Amino acid sequence: MWISRKTDYATRAVLALAIADGQRLNAQDLSRRVAVxxxxxxxxxxxxRDAGVVRSERGPSGGYRLNHDPADITLERIVRIFQxxxxxIECATRxxxxxxxxxxxxxxxxxxxxxxxxxxAILERTDFATLAAQSGGSWVPVGLTTKPYTV
Amino acid sequence: MWISRKTDYATRAVLALAIADGQRLNAQDLSRRVAVxxxxxxxxxxxxRDAGVVRSERGPSGGYRLNHDPADITLERIVRIFQxxxxxIECATRxxxxxxxxxxxxxxxxxxxxxxxxxxAILERTDFATLAAQSGGSWVPVGLTTKPYTV
DNA sequence: ATAAAGGAGACTAGGTTGGTCATATATGTG
DNA sequence: CACATATATGACCAACCTAGTCTCCTTTAT
Structure with a gap:
């Protein structure tokens, strides 16, 4: 149990953006999809954003989108940003x-x-294009709605 | 960095006992070897002791020893006791x-x-007989003494 | 102008970590 | 029996971390 909620939410947000396939999503929208x-x-x-994973646009109809091809974003990258x-253990860091x-x-x-x-090894070979594909383009945020979000 | 110090100390104490090869060691002795x-x-x-890994004897010349053959004690067992x-992540427990x-x-x-x-898989296939053998029967607790403890 | 979005940062309740301390109990030795 | 040396038990605690909240500010489409 060493992945913090923050990391969990972050990976899910990136997954949501990968599934959105280049579409811009705003914070509120993402927070609903990730249920946070x-x-x-x-x-x-x-x-x-500070880590260069997403880029943001301000003003009405602003929001966030991935800064790179989902295939180029590994799970390892996101986890490292937050963890x-x-x-x-400390004596075994690279x-x-x-x-x-x-x-x-x-x-x-x-x-x-x-x-x-x-x-x-596992986290490095896992990229968000694959994860998005495996998610089938939709999911149900349990308890928030019964209607799956779709791309 | 998800192994707590307590777990770290515990695994090292068990390793110390495995290296001691059935000899009884008291808490003070163990605390010096583990540097805690x-x-x-x-x-x-x-x-x-509550988990059945070591057994204790009271009174002068009391102390602790392993309750099983080191080959039967896996690292997985010890880590689970403390962690x-x-x-x-919580959604992925067995x-x-x-x-x-x-x-x-x-x-x-x-x-x-x-x-x-x-x-x-890694923690399950690692037992303390192997770990003790790999440690060569001695170690130096850095900064405490320059003379290695030996069995 | 206004409203809807992102930006920045201070703040905090509550839990966890990594211990300490006091006191009680058991037991080998002389 | 006395005493020293162990383990046994449990209360306590400071510091840090987690998982957030809250407030105010800036940007921008219409």
């Missing part, structure tokens, strides 16, 4: 691992590194 | 996954499940 308070959605969209390091108090001979480190690599 | 405050080490050892679910607000068509769930399965 819209003030919080805005905060998340700011972070995604930072993907290693399960860059500047923290020396642990029993570094020498600590065989646990190797295992954590395996977990890290397996995780990164 | 001994009051905290005690708390962790209680949890390990519970291993899925990265038992009673939380329905998410966009369950239908949410292709992200599949990816999180892949991460969960990869993680569990």
């Amino acid at each position: 308070p819209d003030a919080f959605m805005k905060q998340i969209l700011m972070q995604l 930072g390091q993907l290693a399960p 860059h500047e691992p923290q020396p642990c108090s029993m570094e020498i001979g600590c065989s646990l480190r190797t295992v954590w590194a395996e977990v890290r690599d397996a995780t990164i | 405050p001994d009051a905290f080490m005690k708390q962790i050892l209680m949890q390990l 519970g679910q291993l899925a990265p 038992h009673e996954p939380q329905p998410c607000s966009m369950e239908i068509g949410c292709s992200l769930r599949t990816v999180w499940a892949e991460v969960r399965d990869a993680t569990i």
Whole structure:
């Protein structure tokens, strides 16, 4: 349970935008599709914009759209923006691992590194074009409406 | 970075006991080897005892030892005691996954499940006999002593 | 002008993490 | 029996993090 709600919402927002296929969606619309308070959605969209994942347009009929081809946006990218390091423990990060108090001979480190690599491999090979395709272009936000949003 | 310090300390304590190869070690001794405050080490050892991983003996020359063959103790077991679910997100736990607000068509769930399965696979195949062997029977707790503890 | 959108940032309730501390109980040794 | 050395139990706590909210400001289509 190490993916925060914020990361969860962010990945879902990006998925929503990928499904929208270049269409511009505003914060309120996205917050409804992702089922998250819209003030919080805005905060998340700011972070995604600062990271270059989405671009925004202001004024009435403004909103957000993806800044790249969904096929070029990996899940790994989004998760890193909100969670930072993907290693399960500090002594096993790829860059500047923290020396642990029993570094020498600590065989646990190797295992954590395996977990890290397996995780990164999966997240890196997952892109949002594929995810959008797998979602079939629609979903039902449970409890909000019975009518599926469609592209 | 989802392994808590407590889990980290616990796995290291179990590794220390596995390396000690059946010898009884007391809380203070273990706390020095793991490099953690001994009051905290005690708390962790209680949890390990309640979970049946170690057994304790009271009185002078008391202490803790592993309750099973190190080869029968997996890393997965220890991590679960302190962290519970291993899925990265609530909608992807093996038992009673939380329905998410966009369950239908949410292709992200599949990816999180892949991460969960990869993680569990690694932790399940890792046992403490192997870890102890890989540690070579000694380690140096950095900054505490320059003399490696040996079995 | 006005309304609808994004932008920026301060603020916060409540939970979790990473412990400490005090006190009680058990037991081997002389 | 006394005593020292262990474990046993549980209350307590500071600091940080999570998951938000709230307010006010700027941009822009009509």
